Amino acid sequence: MAAQNRARVLLIDDDQDMRWAMRNVLAGAGFDVEEAQGGQPGLELAGQQSPDAVVLDICMPGMGGEEVLRRLLDRDRHLPVVIATAYASIAGAVGAMREGAFEYITKPFRNELFVQSVKRAVSRRQTLCAAPASNVRAAIFSMMGQSPAIQKLVDEIETVVCSEYSVVIQGESGSGKEIVARCLHKYSRRAARPLVIVDCGAVAESLLSSEFFGHEKGAFTGAGDRHRGWFEAAANGGTIFLDEVGNLVESGQKALLRTLEDRTIRRIGSTEPINLDLRVLAATNEDLKARARAGVFREDLYYRLTEYVITVPPLRSRREDIPFLARRFFADARESLGRPLAEIGPDALDMLCAYSWPGNARELRNVMRRIALVSSDILSAARVSGLIGRTEAPPPQIEDLNDSPSLRDRVRCQVRTVERDAILAALSHAKGNKAEAARLLGIDYKTYRTKLKLLERPAEGDGP
Known part of the structure; x- marks a missing residue:
């Protein structure tokens, strides 16, 4: 060990x-x-x-x-x-x-x-x-449902929650990986210490060392003050969560491996070592083992991270949870709008359960939030059919514009449609990997992510 x-x-x-x-x-x-x-x-x-x-x-x-x-x-x-x-x-x-x-x-x-x-x-x-690990079951059930697939997931979480093992949480985008990570921290003996969340795909390579390890004042041009990196923020008994670790660039993989082996870091511009007492959690929507075999992800880092692996099932494999989640998201959205609760009709539930939900619980949440905005009384299947499978309400057609729409209005409408389709098609082709989708479209990761957020408008967190 x-x-x-x-x-x-x-x-x-x-x-x-x-x-x-x-x-x-x-x-x-x-x-x-x-x-x-x-x-x-x-x-x-x-x-x-x-x-x-x-x-x-x-x-x-x-x-x-x-x-x-x-x-x-x-x-x-x-x-x-x-x-x-x-x-x-x-x-x-x-x-x-x-x-x-x-x-x-x-x-x-x-x-x-x-x-x-x-x-x-x-x-x-x-x-x-x-003892508190039993609370994991109630917490996960309240957020994700109680299907057999979720019960198996809880068993895996309870097995490792009180250990110091590094854990890789794998699953499709929107399936709930961050929920699992937060539970692993909240019910561990490190709960009183910080949980530091790092989006590995959003870190520019030129800033990686500074963001990971921090820097001293004057260490490089623009370093006006001392900066604590993410690892230092979690160093004294906390947990660091490396979200989408598969998107980490090669130099970042090398630095991460060295850090996990030495359990120390140094700020840029300093020779003083900082000892690390932290637990490492990582999440990925990719097959890290296959990427390691292909030489895309360091094999030694893969084995360092995967002391335990938890797989979060996609929503389509646990359809029993869809009614619970739909009602929960719908009620939450209605409450946030200050509107009375409304019922979801049986036909509407059947339609929701029949859909494959490629965006998982995040997509379901977004659909229910949009439905809550436009529905009243009993939610019908007709209302669901108008929004299901889309990441935004359909753009207005030419005949829906003013009686004499301007050319600018028509062009803007068409550009929104083309951009939306391109963003979603790239994400589908990249199998949910946002960094890869950005590369396919020839834009930087930050721009792609901003545009995707404008389409999805998700709430905080990776999942329900």
Whole structure:
């Protein structure tokens, strides 16, 4: 197992020789170990590193173990703290147990008993961490439905949510990959730290190092102030979500691989390393394995990222969820418009369920938002048939314009139609890859994405 996925134990003890002995024993048992030589440094390190368990000396100069314990548990009441004490201070250790310590061991201790104690503490942490995972099911069901395909998806999320594994979330555009990523962060032990979302396809190659790693003031022309990059923003216990990682340029792939291997970064213009304590999530609408085999995506980066893979099913493979999602999107849109709720007729639901939804839940949401704007009372199949399968309401025909439409009006109408068809055709040909669609049309990615957003007008997030 990779080092960053092992349980992390923090030793807080003023005795350097004792820390050295405990570190060697725990490292030999497969733990990652951090050390602090006193109470205040221990509190600071605990705040930065989010340990799975703490081994705490009860008798230390300055801030004593009892005070350190109280402050640790004030921050995280589920953090298991093992008190390490000499025989003379067992009474203090017993008092610490009453204050919330997990258990205590006496110095000198037998190595195997020490390891067992720490293993019990870590197991307790993992059990407590897994408890909120049951909330994942309710959260996903409330956003995506309860079809068998979604239940399988939830099983996959619950399996990995409390681990430190890097996860690749694969699925078509609009299927809900960002929802999965947000759940993986929200119900992990990193939930209190930032979730930093990076759109890999929108980063210009010339700015990639600065955006990823940051820069110092004056590091290059135009660098007026120090800038924290995305990795630094997530560095202290957060999660970084690399959306559409398959669109990352070759130099970005190389930099990302080096970062994941070293677990450190440096701002441009600085030689000071910044240690990374973060979890990596990535999303793709492409077959990364096939791209790696074809040499388009680095194979070593592929294996570094794919410690666990979650596949989000397309909407057409879980049609049982369409009525739920349609009603949810329709109700949300009506409420945002300040209009009373309206019913979706059975014929309209049948029509919605029969459609293949190539844009997945995002397309369904957009259709229901447009329908909510123009419908009243019961939503009919006739109303649905007029909008389904389109990303915008049809442009006005010549006869719908003023009695004497100007040439400018006619040309503008036709240009909108041609541009819309070209944008959507390119996206279909590129199988949902927006960067590839932009290349097919000979325009830059940012321009293409802006035009697509004007057509779709999606709400925030990748999915329902």
